Amino acid sequence: MSECIFCDIIHGKIPCAKVYETKNTLAFLDIAPVNKGHTLVIPKKHYPTLFDLPSELGKELLEVMQKVGEALRKTVQAEGINLGMNNFKPAGQLVFHAHFHIIPRYENDGLSLWPQKKYNNNDEMLALAQKLANNI
Numbered sequence: 001m002s003e004c005i006f007c008d009i010i011h012g013k014i015p016c017a018k019v020y021e022t023k024n025t026l027a028f029l030d031i032a033p034v035n036k037g038h039t040l041v042i043p044k045k046h047y048p049t050l051f052d053l054p055s056e057l058g059k060e061l062l063e064v065m066q067k068v069g070e071a072l073r074k075t076v077q078a079e080g081i082n083l084g085m086n087n088f089k090p091a092g093q094l095v096f097h098a099h100f101h102i103i104p105r106y107e108n109d110g111l112s113l114w115p116q117k118k119y120n121n122n123d124e125m126l127a128l129a130q131k132l133a134n135n136i
Helices: 005-010 055-075 122-134
Strands: 018-021 025-029 039-043 080-084 100-105
Touching (some): 005 025, 025 055, 039 055, 055 080
Antiparallel strands (some): 018 025, 025 039, 039 100, 080 100
């Protein structure tokens, strides 16, 4: 495994603004927040992406994200919360240690998530849905 800033945080080599911790997870403030309070939730064991996470860890991660997200919403009086995860470089993943972003949101905070696109027609959409289903 190459150098990983999140592993260094977990092992105490780099400080963080910790907000919550369980046996298998750590939640801390992002040092470059979208909005103040932007929190990262990570597994303590190194897994590069969502696709590497063991499914049995999913329940604990979800519980931590719910607990931290609700506390964050109340603490910073957020009007909404975005939960996100970037997987692989083209999707914006900068640290290759699986992590979830909990971002507090406010009306007119200036964050625009993504432009919506369209299918050429319903048949194209249904064909893609069937192709995807066949690959599951």
